[in-house]
Amino acid sequence: MSNAPIKVSRRDFIIRSTQAGTAFALGLSLPGLGSGAVAAEGPAGADNSHTETPEVNAWVVIEPDDTVIIRIARSEMGQGTLTGLAQLVAEELMCDWSKVTTEYPTPGENLKRDRVWGSFSTGGSRGIRESHDYVRKGGAVARQMLIQAAAEAWDVPMDECTAANSVITHGPTGRTTTYGKVASAAAELWPPEHVALKDPDDWTLIGKPVKRLDTLDKLNGKQVFGADLKLPGMLNAAIKACPVFTGKLSSFDDAAVRDKPGVRAVVAVGENAVAVVAETWWQAKTALDALPITWDKGEHADLSSADIDAMLDAGLTSSEQVFVGNAAGNAEQGLAGAAKTIEAVYAYPYQNHATMEPMNATAVWTPERCEVWCPTQDGMAALEAAADAAGLPIDRCDVHKIHLGGGFGRRGAFHDFVTQAVTIAKQLPGTPVKLLWTREEDMAHGHYHPVTKCKLVGGLDENGGLTALHVRISGQSILAAVRPQWMGDDGADPVTFQGFHADGDHAISYSVPNLLVEHAMRNPPVPPGFWRGVNINQNAIYLECFIDELAHAAGKDPLDFRRKLMAEHPKSLAVLEAVADRIGWGKPAADGVHRGLAVVKTFGSYVAACAEVSVDGGKVKVHRIVAATDPGYAVNPQQIEAQVEGSFVYGLSALFHGECTLENGAVVQSNFHDYPSMQIKDMPQVEVIVMPSGDFWGGIGEPTIAVAAPAVLNAVFAATGKRVRRVPLKYAELS
């Protein structure tokens, strides 16, 4: 925005640029979902017009009663980013934290305002680490404007005024005023061009374990999720898509269900799905179950897990479609000259995100406009999907974000549920339609954690030092299916090498003189996706378990063996030493209890874990995990603890149970009875060491997921002498 002293007031400018085209253009009164916490029914105010109070800037609105509304562009899906981002803004705003609330701007507004809120994408543990700078500046700019407004009102120089806790004080006279009192005057000012951010040593809110801002409504049923939304006149849709991924819808016999109670329409949805629209969702779902459907299953109708296995096995030794992710020295020669070599093959299956809230979206379409309400990890991408399906220019569409009942990557890169909801709504112009998937549909139409296998060959010298390592990954590329534009010019998928890179956010934590890491790309016709942790989940198992194998082959202690390789990786070594120290590595564990270690750098953070397990009658019990994380700056330590614990549940559920298999071209598992997830009885004690070393911003939501499984598997080896090289663990014979 220009700083030029033009005549039009800044406030008029903003009002004019944000008021065009609200939901009211539809002639419907629809609830807005600013903060995600709204009444389930009836109008609760239009989006973001919660108040007549003008914003101070895009990030900050302050009401006359001193309520501070902080705008959050990223999505809250349980990971706490809403609170963390608000802390960042509030730190610089220097407002009263107890008066802070939040709201989501809509993606449509973001477009209209030249993307003033930047990225809406919430994945890759990027919420805080990629926006900390501009959101803090947003808070700092607003603070300056509030101070300037007070100084002008008092007719004193700005630099005689200070702000703290939403109160502005004029030093020489001791006069005070509050943010609420000067906010509308501040809104008329042009923002300063330059603001200085606080020195981290002066932070009073960043780094504090403040409570989440979104807890209370989650305790009494008030939190309205997308699945709960009810709009006036709304109908409900249930959907089935062809169970074979590349298959299509041939036909359906709607006469068989048209007269069932509540049924209003039976419609084809795109090329591969059919939906029943009814007054209630239960009616829609019941009618859909009774609907005769024929599918054209297409060329992959016979695909099975055995076919995919064979494809990946071939990739372990083939020289076709092989890409190099990291190389140093000469691994081949290194291995040839080694005193001892060992080799192992690991495997990791397809897994479903299984967010607790199944996929859903609510849409209303008219020839003029389309509005969508949905849980999404990326509002802008949801808007693009909506506009595409609506067949309308993007500026005639908008998306209203709702807190997610879990995301884990499922609701970021993919908006199939939005496309479907809009496609259905388009066939019932003017009527809001909520599409809710059954759990069975969710299991059948995921964007799955990709399958890979990995062959590792390591060479040791006479002293048991690691001199050469050859890693060959064979398996599916996420980028090839989801983001081909991010692939290398040579067709390589860099994300496949997470945890093996020479440097950067996902660098290997060891120095190996002769190293070769390769990927034989093998892409089965099953849609892959980003899944909390992405490829670090299996890569950490491959490398960290194999390092353990090497240590064992060298007759070394796994901690000592790692230390020798980590001289150039002090931050990784520090988190590893921290967990070893806390658990008492080297001292005996309780009777029957055994330990395993893992260390990883990923999503810009350094993490390590030490697990204590026992194995009784072939059953693995995880007793305790000590985890350390160095994310550079730690915005909210108690939320980091929650994320570490949560990541272990997700990671250990994946290790113990997570597997989607294919038969006849379709996913076999259909619900939580055959795709189980951990329960409280399986939960280990978790001790979290947060050790921020400053000067960088690492991720939180994902990194620690990677260390849970290898630490447990290494402990299982310590307990049984058996290596588990295939996930899920249920296949292992441990008794």
Added chain:
Amino acid sequence: MAKLKVNGELLQVEADPSTPLLWVLREQLGLTGTKYGCGIGVCGSCTVHIDGAAVRACTLPIAEVNEGQEIVTIEGLSASNDHPLQQAWAELDVPQCGYCQPGIIMTAAALLAENPDPSDADIDAAVTNICRCGTFNRVRRGIHLAATMKKNGGAS
């Protein structure tokens, strides 16, 4: 036409008798705090109380519920977020996404009503809910904290 007593009120509902209680609560009565997670009785997201016992509403047709039975949903657990579990949950910031939480809180509330000071093993046996965000350790601490608060008479 069926009659159900929900959160202390006798209500008329119009739904096919085979309709699961979950969908009557959510779609007919607007009580959307009770969640759909699996529909097969496995995840516990849909847990409500019937005459004080934790019941998974997704597999219970309303034909099997009579108007003499007291159904309580998360919305009816307390008047103002002041059930000891709700207080403990707020104190410990238990929820992450929150989707599973009404079901977990209702499960834990039934446990506490029957067993005011549950051991870890009691909790393991009673709370079989799925939480994909992984709030279990705070859930456990929350149940113990609520038990203590109740014992000390700190809450209703």
